[in-house]
Amino acid sequence: MESKRQQKMASLLQQELAAVLQRDLPHLFNGGLAPGISTVRVTPDLGQARVYLSLLLSTDADARLAAVQDNVKEIRHALAKRIRKTARVVPELIFFHDDSAAYAAHMDQVLSTLHIPAESKEVDETEKPKLPKLFNSKGE
Template sequence: MAEGRRVKRYADLIKRVVSEVIEFKLNDPNKGMVTLTRVKVSPDLRIATIYYTVLGDEKQRAKTKEVLNRSRSFIRSEIKPFITSRWLPELRFFYDETMDYAERIDSLLKSIKNDADSEEE
């Protein structure tokens, strides 16, 4: 149980610090408006999987993905002073499709409702 809390606290720390680095220190005009949604850390604390969303279309998502993957070593070096673990985690960035999925479900539900309303008339 304590191990789970430790991993969660570590993931929260990484999320906060990486978010600040991306916002304030990553000076790439192609990064876009990035929001970190969650961070999963492996039990041995060696891998941090970071999920993000970005404001914009598919083209902007591709640019942001490229910027984040290209900047991994810079971000790692910037978070190093804040990490108290023996190992500095490997950072892996993935686009979080949860919001897209939710919007798709919402649009499907609206179309079903509209179809039902049109059948009643």
């Protein structure tokens, strides 16, 4: 469980990184749409931040993630300019691809193809499961 301090820092980083990627450094994506930031997780010492990028609308998600990872230094510097009065130290940024939405769509597709028969409301006495006897006839 994250502390309030970690949660505040993660929230700040999520907002400011989104602004950095969309406004300050759009040239990193060659005129394309900047990736969204789905989650930020910060270590207890606030030294590292794991940033999960949502790359749903892009066909070349791996190339866009590589572009972000290649420019981590520039992104961190732009982030430092934005949060210099709020945070004492800018954490090391580690970017990951967040594929949870694609996984959810896949699971929805799998579940929709399942055939689940409807449950009958009437249960015959012969179909009821028989419970094992725990005691003998004397009650022991």
